[in-house]
Amino acid sequence: xxxxxxxxxxxxxxxxxxxxxxxxxxxxxxxxxxxxxxxxxxxxxxxxxxxxxxxxxxxxxxxxxxxxxxxxxxxxxxxxxxxxxxxxxxxx
Numbered sequence: 001x002x003x004x005x006x007x008x009x010x011x012x013x014x015x016x017x018x019x020x021x022x023x024x025x026x027x028x029x030x031x032x033x034x035x036x037x038x039x040x041x042x043x044x045x046x047x048x049x050x051x052x053x054x055x056x057x058x059x060x061x062x063x064x065x066x067x068x069x070x071x072x073x074x075x076x077x078x079x080x081x082x083x084x085x086x087x088x089x090x091x092x
Contacts, residue, residue, distance in 0.1 A: 058064065069075040 066077065068076075
């Protein structure tokens with residue numbers, strides 16, 4: 001094998017590996033950007049989940065439910081309990 005064909009072969013091999021290396025670095029940067037974006041979306045969704053959990057707790061608050069029941073529905077809390085005694089007779 002002569003010196004010239006060997007140099008051409010080495011140049012082609014070097015070019016192929018260089019292109020593959022640059023492509024892999026490009027893909028790494030692209031994936032890095034996608035990962036950063038996904039992490040930000042995850043962080044935003046976690047914050048939204050916390051906000052919604054807090055809102056749910058406020059909406060389910062017994063004091064709030066009682067206030068709406070009395071204000072909008074005219075319901076009032078009974079403080080005296082009404083009891084009914086039932087007599088059960090045992091007949092044998």
